[in-house]
Amino acid sequence: MNGEFLILFFVVAVALVGGAIVFASLIAPRSVNAQKFEPYECGIPTEGPTWIQFSIGYYMFAIIYLVFDVETVFLYPWGVVMKSMGLRSFIEIVIFIFILGFGLLYAWKKGALKWV
Numbered sequence: 810m811n812g813e814f815l816i817l818f819f820v821v822a823v824a825l826v827g828g829a830i831v832f833a834s835l836i837a838p839r840s841v842n843a844q845k846f847e848p849y850e851c852g853i854p855t856e857g858p859t860w861i862q863f864s865i866g867y868y869m870f871a872i873i874y875l876v877f878d879v880e881t882v883f884l885y886p887w888g889v890v891m892k893s894m895g896l897r898s899f900i901e902i903v904i905f906i907f908i909l910g911f912g913l914l915y916a917w918k919k920g921a922l923k924w925v
Contacts, residue, residue: 869921873913880909 884902891898916922 866921866923869916870924873916873921877909877913880905 883905887898887902891902
């Protein structure tokens, strides 16, 4: 019985997403203009090649930010139930924050947080 609900869930999810995509493509405004196919729509002509390679540092910084941002989201549910969980909960979150801090220190020492 649970397998049937899982299949139904996926079918409904695919139908809703597909329906949203089709609906958006039907009602979206269309404008055919040659300028839309230029690399930038800001009105300023580009200087030099438009396909340049960005430094890996930007991507590393973004990934590290996302990891720490997502991990700190877990602090809110812990804060809500911490009083009822007791001392064990507090010790676990201290270990969790220590691991996050160690990861931040490691990224810092490796130079992943530098923009240059």
